[in-house]
Amino acid sequence: MALARLVLVTGKGGTGKSAVAAALALALARRRPTVLVDLDQRMWAARMLGLESSNNPRDNLRDNWRDNSNDAVPHGNGAAAIAKPDAIANLETISLSAGTELEAFIERIVPIKAIARRMLQSRTFGYVSAALPGLEAFLMLERLRIIAGRAALEDRYAVVDAPATGSAIELLSVPGALKQIAPLGTLNRLAANVESFLADASRFAVILTLTPQELALREALEASDVLRGRLSVSVAAAALNCVPHPLFNKSELDELDAPGAPPEFARLAQWRDGAGRFAARARREASRAGLRVVELPMLFSPAMGRAELEELSRAFDAQLFPPKFGKSAKSGKSGKSGKSATASTSAGSAGPASAAKSTGAARSARSTRSARSETSE
Amino acid sequence: MTAADPSHGLLAGRLLVCLGPGGVGKTTVSAALALGAAMAGRRVDVMTVDPAPRLLDALGLDPVDAAEAREVPLDGLADVADVRDLAGLFNSVDSSTVQDASYVDEASYVDDASNAVELAAAGRARADGGRGGTAGGRRRPARRAGRLRALRLDPKRTFDAIVARHAPSPAAADAIMQNRIYRNLSQALAGVGDYMAMERLLELSEEPATDLVVLDTPPAREALDFLDAPRRLLDLLNSRAVTLLGGGMRRGFSVVDLAARAVLSAFDRLTGLHLLGDVQAFVRSFDGMYAGFADRAARAQRLLIAGDTAVVVVTTAEPERTAQAHEFRAALSAAGIEPRAVIVNRTLPAIASAAQIARAAVSPALRRKLMRAAEDFASLHQREAAAIASLRAGLPAGLKLLAVPDLGREPAELADLARLGRSLAIL
Numbered sequence: 001m002a003l004a005r006l007v008l009v010t011g012k013g014g015t016g017k018s019a020v021a022a023a024l025a026l027a028l029a030r031r032r033p034t035v036l037v038d039l040d041q042r043m044w045a046a047r048m049l050g051l052e053s054s055n056n057p058r059d060n061l062r063d064n065w066r067d068n069s070n071d072a073v074p075h076g077n078g079a080a081a082i083a084k085p086d087a088i089a090n091l092e093t094i095s096l097s098a099g100t101e102l103e104a105f106i107e108r109i110v111p112i113k114a115i116a117r118r119m120l121q122s123r124t125f126g127y128v129s130a131a132l133p134g135l136e137a138f139l140m141l142e143r144l145r146i147i148a149g150r151a152a153l154e155d156r157y158a159v160v161d162a163p164a165t166g167s168a169i170e171l172l173s174v175p176g177a178l179k180q181i182a183p184l185g186t187l188n189r190l191a192a193n194v195e196s197f198l199a200d201a202s203r204f205a206v207i208l209t210l211t212p213q214e215l216a217l218r219e220a221l222e223a224s225d226v227l228r229g230r231l232s233v234s235v236a237a238a239a240l241n242c243v244p245h246p247l248f249n250k251s252e253l254d255e256l257d258a259p260g261a262p263p264e265f266a267r268l269a270q271w272r273d274g275a276g277r278f279a280a281r282a283r284r285e286a287s288r289a290g291l292r293v294v295e296l297p298m299l300f301s302p303a304m305g306r307a308e309l310e311e312l313s314r315a316f317d318a319q320l321f322p323p324k325f326g327k328s329a330k331s332g333k334s335g336k337s338g339k340s341a342t343a344s345t346s347a348g349s350a351g352p353a354s355a356a357k358s359t360g361a362a363r364s365a366r367s368t369r370s371a372r373s374e375t376s377e
Numbered sequence: 378m379t380a381a382d383p384s385h386g387l388l389a390g391r392l393l394v395c396l397g398p399g400g401v402g403k404t405t406v407s408a409a410l411a412l413g414a415a416m417a418g419r420r421v422d423v424m425t426v427d428p429a430p431r432l433l434d435a436l437g438l439d440p441v442d443a444a445e446a447r448e449v450p451l452d453g454l455a456d457v458a459d460v461r462d463l464a465g466l467f468n469s470v471d472s473s474t475v476q477d478a479s480y481v482d483e484a485s486y487v488d489d490a491s492n493a494v495e496l497a498a499a500g501r502a503r504a505d506g507g508r509g510g511t512a513g514g515r516r517r518p519a520r521r522a523g524r525l526r527a528l529r530l531d532p533k534r535t536f537d538a539i540v541a542r543h544a545p546s547p548a549a550a551d552a553i554m555q556n557r558i559y560r561n562l563s564q565a566l567a568g569v570g571d572y573m574a575m576e577r578l579l580e581l582s583e584e585p586a587t588d589l590v591v592l593d594t595p596p597a598r599e600a601l602d603f604l605d606a607p608r609r610l611l612d613l614l615n616s617r618a619v620t621l622l623g624g625g626m627r628r629g630f631s632v633v634d635l636a637a638r639a640v641l642s643a644f645d646r647l648t649g650l651h652l653l654g655d656v657q658a659f660v661r662s663f664d665g666m667y668a669g670f671a672d673r674a675a676r677a678q679r680l681l682i683a684g685d686t687a688v689v690v691v692t693t694a695e696p697e698r699t700a701q702a703h704e705f706r707a708a709l710s711a712a713g714i715e716p717r718a719v720i721v722n723r724t725l726p727a728i729a730s731a732a733q734i735a736r737a738a739v740s741p742a743l744r745r746k747l748m749r750a751a752e753d754f755a756s757l758h759q760r761e762a763a764a765i766a767s768l769r770a771g772l773p774a775g776l777k778l779l780a781v782p783d784l785g786r787e788p789a790e791l792a793d794l795a796r797l798g799r800s801l802a803i804l
Contacts, residue, residue, distance in 0.1 A: 013400010013596065014693060014723075044697045164399040164596060214789075247750055252743050264729035265737060265747055271728060271785065272750040300753035302760050304696070 003028075003320065004205035006037075006148035006158040007236060010168035011209030012219040016241045018044035019304060020209045020296065021161035023312035024239075025049075027320065028157040029090035030313075037147065037160040038095040039140065045161040046093040050306050096143055098136035105139055134181075137174045142190065145197040148204060165208075165223045172198060172231050201234035208235060208291070211242045212279035221289050237320075238291040243279040244298040247272055294319045387717055388414040390685035392582060392590050395720075396603065396709070397691035398701040399596025402722040405788055405797065406691050406781060407593035408436060408527070412791065413798035414589050415451060415525035422446055422526045422581045424574070425593040436527045436791065446526040446581075449791065526587075528577075535573040539673075543666035553662045571595060571606030575677040582680055601708050604681055607674030611667075687717040692768070694721050694761040699768040706772060718777040719768070720801075725761055726782040728754050779803060 009021040022045035025036040036045055107116045144160065151158045162168045175198065178191040198204050206227055210220040220238055227233040248256070248269045256266040275298065286293050296315050299308050387393060388410060395407045404425050411423035424446075436449050537554065544550035553559050574594065581590045594603045680686060688709060692702035702719055709716055734747045769778055782800050784793055 013398065014402075014695070014698075015400070018697060042697070042701075166596065167399070214786075247746055247753075248743075252746065255739065255743065262729075262733075262737070264733060265739070267726075267785075268729045268734075268747060268750050268754070271726070272753055274785065300756045302756045303763070304760070 002202070003157070003236060004148075004201055004234065005151040005156070005203050006144060006160065007205050007207055008144075008160040008162045008168065009207045009209060009239075010162040010165050010223070011239075012211075012216045013164040015209040015211045015216050017164070017209050018161050019048060019309060019312065020207070020239045020241055021045045021159050022048050023296070023309045023316055024207065025091055025157075025159040026088065026309055026313035027316040028159065029088055030317065031321070032155055032157050033090045033092070034157040034159060035147065035151070036091060036093045037144070037158055038093065039097070039160060039162055041095050041097050043093070043095055046095075048304060048306070048309055049088065049091070049093075051088070051091070051093050094147075096140055098140050101139035101143055102136045105135075134174045134178055137171050138178055138191065138194070141171065141174060141194050141198070144204075145194055148197065152203065165219055168206075169223060169226055169231070172227070172233060176231070199232040199234075205234040205236035207237050207239050207294075209239045209241055210282065210286075212240065212275040212282050214278070217278075217282045217285060220291075221285065224289060224291055235291060237294045238286045239294045239296060239316075240279060240282055240286070241296045242275060242298040243295050244273055244276045244300075246276045387687050387689065388417065388419065388589065390589065390687050392578070392592065392680060392683070392686040394592045394594065394681065394686065394688045395691050396594050396688060396705055396716075397596075398698055398705070401691050401693045401698055402781075403596070403691045404593045405794070406720055406722055407591050409781070409788075409794045409797040409801075411525055411527075411589075411591035412449075412451075412794045414591070415449075415523035416795070418523040419588040420524050420586060421589045421591060422528070422584075422587050423591040423593070424577060424581065425527075425529050436525075436794075446528040449525040449527055451523070451525060451791070530574050530577055532573040535576055539573075539576060539670075540666075543669040545666075549662065556658060556662065571603045572674075574603070575607055576673065579673060579677050579680065601712055604678075604709075604712065604714070607677055611671055611674055682714060688714055690716050690719045692719065692721055693723050694764045694768075696764045696767070699764045703768060703771040706776070710773075716776065718779050719772060720779045720781060721765060721768070722781045723783040724765075724780040725754070725758055726785065777803065 007024065009017055009024060011017050011020070022036065025034050025045070026049070028034040036049075036051075038044075038046060107113070144158075147158050150156070163171070175191040175195040179188055179195070182188045182191070208220045208223055210216040224235050224238070227235055253266075253269055253273075255261070256269050279295070283293050283295070294316060296312050299311060301308055393407075393410060393414075395403050395410070397403045407423055407425065411421045415421040540553050540559075541547075541550050544553065571594075574592070578590060578592055581587060681688075690702050690705045690709070692698045699721075706716055706719065729747070729751065731748065731751055734744060734751055737744060737747065739747070765778070765780075772778065780802050781797055782802070784797060786793075788794050788797060
């Protein structure tokens with residue numbers, strides 16, 4: 001299955017959305033020029049990659065944005081190109097915000113710049129956005145549609161670091177709501193355009209992040225239902241993040257759990273490996289719901305930076321783009337696990353098999369990390 | 378009751394507002410704090426405005442119809458073996474911090490662990506034998522045991538209720554509810570949920586049978602999104618906006634107003650749908666209700682800055698969240714609201730030390746693995762410590778930083794929430 005041109009990453013808060021988006025962008029950037037799109041101006045994904053170091057990102061972004069928006073192409077990629085890193089030449093990061101999209105809209109409509117400026121500074125501006133609810137969000141989706149269109153033309157990928165599930169679903173519901181407010185006419189056509197973009201699996205798809213935890217799993221499954229059902233949006237994968245590669249085996253756990261054994265060691269083992277056990281269930285239930293599961297290892301490292309994201313991106317790569325048969329690759333095994341999950345045949349057999357395989361991926365990922373940290377120290 | 382009590386004062390007021398970015402467990406922390414206050418003898422309502430029924434799950438309530446406050450049975454907590462430890466949270470109610478005389482007279486509170494145990498174990502409506510307090514050893518009449526009610530905000534229902542209450546006639550109410558803008562506005566649109574939370578909050582706080590309202594808030598990008606909601610809705614409804622949208626410029630219009638009109642009419646032309654006509658009709662239909670709205674909004678605002686309101690910022694120790702928490706704190710402070718505490722949720726729990734592992738009576742292979750697990754733990758601990766250090770660096774010296782250690786699982790039952798409350802610790 002080919003990946004959509006634009007992939008929006010969302011999930012329950014705390015499931016590592018930004019890290020997953022950054023890792024996915026890194027993985028894709030190894031194959032094609034890729035743009036990492038931020039929707040809240042905080043630029044966490046970019047910052048984790050070391051691509052953004054401003055102390056006051058908002059002001060800078062706004063200025064950058066303004067400068068670019070003065071260009072002749074008013075509706076093209078007017079968004080700011082924040083940084084072009086040397087190390088990741090294929091990866092570009094841009095930041096959108098509903099506010100700036102609305103400003104651009106107003107600057108387009110009010111041709112006299114001085115008036116537009118003054119208006120944006122006035123409270124009147126607040127009335128406009130309040131009076132036309134959903135407009136900001138709609139303009140942002142329209143921008144994503146344009147970014148995806150350009151990505152298709154230029155054979156690029158775009159990855160969007162979106163807000164948490166609830167807000168993301170609200171955002172994606174806007175075109176439908178606008179169509180209801182405006183059942184006929186231009187706005188209706190624009191909304192229908194955006195809606196068909198969102199429903200086109202070759203242009204747009206969502207990746208849902210989750211961690212091996214009950215609530216994260218439930219939220220991912222519910223979101224998947226809403227996205228696929230009510231919104232007709234394609235869900236490319238569920239990214240099961242923070243899966244620890246098990247350290248202790250069954251008999252060791254039994255030994256630690258034995259009556260009379262000091263409980264703190266059992267607690268330590270549970271802390272270290274516990275999520276892994278739930279991961280099997282998460283994988284099984286997600287597969288049963290027809291989701292392709294991509295598994296990302298828990299990284300026990302003192303910081304979450306570029307090196308860690310590189311590691312996650314390799315896990316992504318191996319599972320999103322499994323090597324063809326006969327071709328051997330380092331993490332080839334886990335690549336197949338991603339594929340078998342897509343098929344979502346009998347969940348019972350797919351679950352444990354892919355569990356064993358992706359464990360392999362986690363192990364190989366871990367070994368690369370330790371190798372690297374040894375050389376760096 | 379010690380001065381170092383971490384939750385001192387947090388649960389003693391009339392209102393506790395939990396703000397914070399999404400995904401930090403705000404709902405869980407709110408529920409744990411509410412439960413702690415209820416077990417300490419206060420009559421508590423906890424309201425979540427998160428559309429996902431997580432809090433209700435944890436509280437064992439029906440997630441489908443949860444708009445009405447429902448009482449949470451507290452008796453089961455007698456089964457929590459180490460309920461004595463919960464006293465750390467119960468002790469929060471201190472009469473010296475509460476000005477409200479009626480509260481001091483009526484509400485019960487638990488002075489020490491034994492009372493906590495007694496209360497929880499008895500699980501009954503009354504307990505006797507208050508100590509301390511303002512009355513110089515006067516033995517109080519029978520104390521009231523706490524109760525906890527939980528509910529989930531339903532913005533649409535609340536908005537309908539407000540319209541019905543303020544509209545001059547049923548026909549006028551009907552006209553508003555049929556308006557296209559209203560129908561969309563009252564469902565998913567920005568600010569309305571926040572405003573409705575505020576409305577419900579006002580209702581709950583005015584209920585005489587409630588001592589404390591604990592308010593979970595919608596996940597927000599900005600701290601003030603929520604606190605500012607009434608003003609934003611009022612801005613839309615005020616007469617200046619009507620003038621602007623209606624096109625009937627009165628005196629004092631400016632270039633800016635003209636430009637705003639240009640935008641609006643351009644948009645209307647673009648849609649060709651008299652959308653603005655609808656917005657105008659919507660705003661106009663609220664015309665006679667504006668005063669009622671403004672009054673409620675002003676009361677809600679006053680409630681939020683009242684002396685017996687505590688605002689806490691909830692976060693986790695992930696760097697992006699601590700940065701957000703810092704932004705929240707700064708924005709609140711700039712708005713004249715000083716948060717009472719910053720609560721860092723899901724911190725790493727205490728774990729076996731290397732020295733303990735070295736002494737462990739296990740095979741060398743297993744010992745190596747335990748050491749390895751402890752190293753992994755140390756790595757994450759380092760990550761967490763760095764995040765907390767940078768959080769603390771950005772906070773004023775007097776602001777309390779509290780930690781809620783991770784349970785290691787999702788809180789699935791009331792006892793888990795009680796454990797979370799118990800584990801609240803000063804960082």
